[in-house]
Amino acid sequence: MLRQLFGRNKCFMRTTQLQFEVLSFIVLPQVQQSRNTFILKRRIPPALHKKGQAPKKLKARHFVYDLVEDTNSRKKENLELVLTDYVQGLGERGDKVSVRPNYGYHKLLLPGLAVYASPENIAKYGSEEERSKKPSRHSSHTAERTVNVLSRNILAVVMNKETPWKIEPWHIRASFRKAGFYVPEEAIELPQEPIEGPDLDLEMKEFTVTVTINNHETAKVRCRIHHWSTNLADRLPFVEDHWKIPADPLFPPSS
Template identity: 65%
Template sequence: MTGYCASRLVTGVLGWNGHCLRAPSTVPLILQIRNTFILQRRTPPGLTKKNKRPKLRSRHYVYDLVEDTNLRKQENLNVILTSYVQGLGVKGDRVSVKPKLAYEKLLLPGLAVYATRENVKMYEESVDKEEKTPAFSSASVERTVGILSRQILAVVMNLETEWTLQPWHLRISFRKAGFIVPEYAIELPEEPIKGPNLDLEGKEFKITVTINKSETVPVRCRIHHWSTNPGDRLPYVQDHWQQTAEPLFPDNQKSFQSDQ
């Protein structure tokens, strides 16, 4: 052969004159991987004289794994938001999030930068010059408003004792549904709702909830009568929130139809 065509990673097929007849189909991809393992000798070597090499035997090359740094829990990463991010904050806010979330959702899309001294100083000056008008009073308000606007709250009232619907009734109903809502943040309809009255059973009305004394969101509610006597209890309605209900006040008919 008059020629040679080969390499450590790529080899072709040689012809009669030594030239490559075809290229390889695949080329291995070599990437640098950073791994750090903390090891400890199982048998420590003996003392050695100064400026002398230690006399090591095969038993001295047996190691025990102390720690694999890849399995170490990573600390949160501090970043500065460059624009509004739902659930985190507005431009200029410094947040601490998990590294995976920071890399994939914030740094790569350009929604945040590392919280270095230069970036902290730069964004403090830029935010001071701009009029900082956040869309919401806190980072979690937008998500809370969305959840409450889709909620259909079941208000369980007594079938045997007379009652007039009060904010504390709604506070307890919210607590049963997993929400902590103070009484001062609940605004009832102007017309009083009194019972027990089976004509109100399953009918829907709206209340207004104020979040952080700033944002307001309407919440749909349905009244359900309950009795301590099992014989007087009304039949259980499976998945009542998936069924359409009549409005308690006819004036709200259009608003309920738009929500549905």
């Protein structure tokens, strides 16, 4: 009898050890916590109970809920940050900016280009002493972007085909206005050589003007001459997407 019990216990111990070894090789899935908040409202509110009495038992209809708000889809507020270095399109060191959370975290906070706009950080990076450590490279936070946009454009300067003309700054200003840019005449610098017409040899020829931004930055803008006539029969054929076609320079490049 004792020998049978001992044999059974020995078999049980071997089985338990084998199960433990098998379970040790099983990789359990990792479950991460998620912060989800749903605001619900009972579709049928329960009846009130009298004071001093036990509340009535809820029925199945009282456990039907309507979704009021899913906080995961709620628009997050902007991050208030203080720049620790110059960031193109945003500002200089010490400027306080408001950006979207995803952009502010991945593009500014992680690379070390900004810190949270706490009173201590505002006083630290916004002081004149801190700003003087890295002087401003641009006159404003949009100046560099403006230079890049203007430099990429090819401006169409439309001139009359019958009336004599000489290109002046106001012609370039009007061409900028047609392209959606407001540029004052005093900020436009023409080439030293005068450009006069009408002359069909100048058609689709390219020249460069210089635009000064905030009396600090300069942008080189390419311009192309197009002749236009009030008489339909004298008009030149329309050239679609003229900026995609290579053009010859109006003046030979200086050596």
